[in-house]
Amino acid sequence: MKQQLEWWRTATIYQIYPKSFCDSGSKGTGDLQGIISKLDYLKTLGVDAIWLTPVYRSPMIDNGYDISDYYAINPDFGTMADFDQLLAQAHQRGIRVVMDIVVNHTSTEHIWFQSALGDKNSPYRDYYIWKDPVDGGVPNNWQSKFGGSAWALDPATGQYYLHLFAKEQADLNWENPKVREEVKAIIGFWAEKGVDGFRLDVINLISKQQDFPDDYQGDGRRFYTDGPRVHEYLQEISEAVFRKYGSVTVGEMSSTTLEHCQQYSAPDGKELSMVFNFHHLKVDYPNGDKWTKAPFDFRQLKSILNHWQQGLHNQGWGALFWCNHDQPRVVSRLGNDQQYRVESAKMLGASVHMMQGTPYVYQGEELGMTNPGYDSIDQYRDVESINMYDIMVNQQGKSEAEMLAILAQKSRDNSRTPMQWDDSRFAGFSAGEPWLAVADNYPEINAQQAVADEHSVFHFYRQLIAMRKEIEVITTGDYTDLMPQHDRIFCYKRESETQILLCINNYYGEPVECPLPENIDLTTAEYVLSNYSDVSMQRPVSRFTLRPYESRIVLIHKNDADLSIQY
Numbered sequence: 001m002k003q004q005l006e007w008w009r010t011a012t013i014y015q016i017y018p019k020s021f022c023d024s025g026s027k028g029t030g031d032l033q034g035i036i037s038k039l040d041y042l043k044t045l046g047v048d049a050i051w052l053t054p055v056y057r058s059p060m061i062d063n064g065y066d067i068s069d070y071y072a073i074n075p076d077f078g079t080m081a082d083f084d085q086l087l088a089q090a091h092q093r094g095i096r097v098v099m100d101i102v103v104n105h106t107s108t109e110h111i112w113f114q115s116a117l118g119d120k121n122s123p124y125r126d127y128y129i130w131k132d133p134v135d136g137g138v139p140n141n142w143q144s145k146f147g148g149s150a151w152a153l154d155p156a157t158g159q160y161y162l163h164l165f166a167k168e169q170a171d172l173n174w175e176n177p178k179v180r181e182e183v184k185a186i187i188g189f190w191a192e193k194g195v196d197g198f199r200l201d202v203i204n205l206i207s208k209q210q211d212f213p214d215d216y217q218g219d220g221r222r223f224y225t226d227g228p229r230v231h232e233y234l235q236e237i238s239e240a241v242f243r244k245y246g247s248v249t250v251g252e253m254s255s256t257t258l259e260h261c262q263q264y265s266a267p268d269g270k271e272l273s274m275v276f277n278f279h280h281l282k283v284d285y286p287n288g289d290k291w292t293k294a295p296f297d298f299r300q301l302k303s304i305l306n307h308w309q310q311g312l313h314n315q316g317w318g319a320l321f322w323c324n325h326d327q328p329r330v331v332s333r334l335g336n337d338q339q340y341r342v343e344s345a346k347m348l349g350a351s352v353h354m355m356q357g358t359p360y361v362y363q364g365e366e367l368g369m370t371n372p373g374y375d376s377i378d379q380y381r382d383v384e385s386i387n388m389y390d391i392m393v394n395q396q397g398k399s400e401a402e403m404l405a406i407l408a409q410k411s412r413d414n415s416r417t418p419m420q421w422d423d424s425r426f427a428g429f430s431a432g433e434p435w436l437a438v439a440d441n442y443p444e445i446n447a448q449q450a451v452a453d454e455h456s457v458f459h460f461y462r463q464l465i466a467m468r469k470e471i472e473v474i475t476t477g478d479y480t481d482l483m484p485q486h487d488r489i490f491c492y493k494r495e496s497e498t499q500i501l502l503c504i505n506n507y508y509g510e511p512v513e514c515p516l517p518e519n520i521d522l523t524t525a526e527y528v529l530s531n532y533s534d535v536s537m538q539r540p541v542s543r544f545t546l547r548p549y550e551s552r553i554v555l556i557h558k559n560d561a562d563l564s565i566q567y
């Protein structure tokens with residue numbers, strides 16, 4: 001008998017970065033009408049929900065993660081009427097809508113900050129975190145995640161305010177109960193409109209250790225990550241709004257731990273539905289340093305995924321993902337974006353979609369879109385990339401060529417290039433010059449081509465999304481890595497009371513022998529999906545050769561029931 005599960009446990013969520021998704025005119029930036037025009041495409045892909053990165057009013061220093069009005073739509077994206085239309089049109093197609101909520105910080109253009117700046121008596125002064133200078137300088141040595149000190153001076157009062165990100169993103173003071181009431185009101189406003197859920201930006205940074213000590217071991221993050229009152233705050237918000245409206249919630253957890261994530265996403269639902277963690281995406285950060293050009297560590301990747309898959313089973317719920325607007329394109333990062341682009345994009349899709357959790361597909365991932373390979377700093381727009389270029393080239397003396405090679409691998413702009421819709425000028429993204437240059441490969445890699453080609457990455461993703469609804473072990477089964485020491489194959493087993501699923505993947509461009517463990521009984525086994533089309537004709541055997549980037553998904557029926565599922 002099928003268990004009754006919340007909808008999001010069998011769902012796939014599609015992330016839209018509105019600025020780069022679809023421009024309904026010739027502005028060169030995407031908008032809400034553009035999104036509406038592509039809802040049928042998303043329906044064809046089969047996703048259950050869309051997550052929109054911030055569309056609120058914002059000066060766009062950090063592309064909307066610097067909100068200046070939580071109750072208004074950024075005119076660059078459209079109007080509130082456009083938003084209401086998007087919500088209705090998505091719902092009409094059975095697609096839910098998840099909004100991004102950024103409440104660790106606001107834009108310094110927000111009316112609260114504008115009132116607080118320069119006025120110690122402002123009713124909003126205590127909405128932010130202010131400190132007196134220490135020895136005539138910054139209050140402590142914490143570093144901004146975008147480079148430089150995490151403190152900026154308010155010249156009129158002589159105090160500093162905290163900004164963990166850009167100086168235009170001032171951290172809110174969650175110790176102040178009025179701030180928490182404002183957050184509840186904001187979420188309630190959007191939930192009342194019918195929004196189905198919320199993605200909470202860096203939500204595990206909201207509670208800072210109140211003595212604000214210097215950090216002699218790192219950049220300060222240990223004093224505000226998963227901080228002292230974060231669980232209490234989330235429970236308070238959850239009870240007041242999320243549970244009241246039945247919203248799905250996903251917390252973006254920066255530099256977090258499994259133990260905290262078990263609590264954030266515990267099955268009792270007192271805090272959040274699920275969590276994003278980023279540890280598996282730091283396997284190309286040697287010694288934790290993002291700003292290097294380095295290959296990824298395959299064994300470390302598997303070991304991190306294993307740790308989280310096993311640790312969250314029955315104890316929490318994770319978001320499954322390779323890509324988002326902060327990460328380079330996965331096919332360029334862990335796959336091969338040239339000779340084996342299609343094979344490796346599919347293999348990577350299979351290896352993350354067959355895990356336990358809720359998969360997130362970032363726009364263009366379903367096409368196997370690649371990093372653009374920019375070769376000039378003038379092509380970049382991201383505040384983090386531009387800051388780091390300045391620090392490393394102009395202040396630390398790294399060569400320009402070296403830093404450009406690092407940005408071509410690590411910059412957040414790698415994933416923010418315009419969505420490639422067709423082979424017309426500007427890839428069908430806009431009738432005007434896009435805000436960020438389109439990747440040169442759009443004539444070959446685009447949605448029109450992919451939808452028309454039944455062997456495309458798009459149709460493979462469509463099958464993966466459909467399989468999650470049909471094969472219960474994908475949602476409920478436990479997880480075991482069958483070859484943790486193998487240096488080329490990632491082969492894991494999912495097992496429930498009635499089914500076993502094997503997901504077998506070659507992560508490299510050379511063939512490799514794959515011996516399955518002898519105790520796996522393949523009598524009732526069938527291949528349900530592979531990225532090589534001849535595989536479905538075969539019967540699963542226990543020893544075979546995996547071709548470059550080959551992926552095979554095997555389903556074993558423990559009870560001889562529902563054999564031969566078709567996708």
Ligand SMILES: O=P(O)(O)OC[C@H]1O[C@H](O[C@H]2O[C@H](CO)[C@@H](O)[C@H](O)[C@H]2O)[C@H](O)[C@@H](O)[C@@H]1O
Pocket residue numbers: 062065066102145165201202252253254255256278279325326
């Ligand atoms: O790398 P982590 O320490 O684990 O942090 C995760 C991500 O956190 C930040 O991302 C989010 O917040 C930023 C400020 O609002 C925003 O710029 C970004 O777009 C958000 O997704 C950080 O910027 C990312 O690089 C980290 O991956």
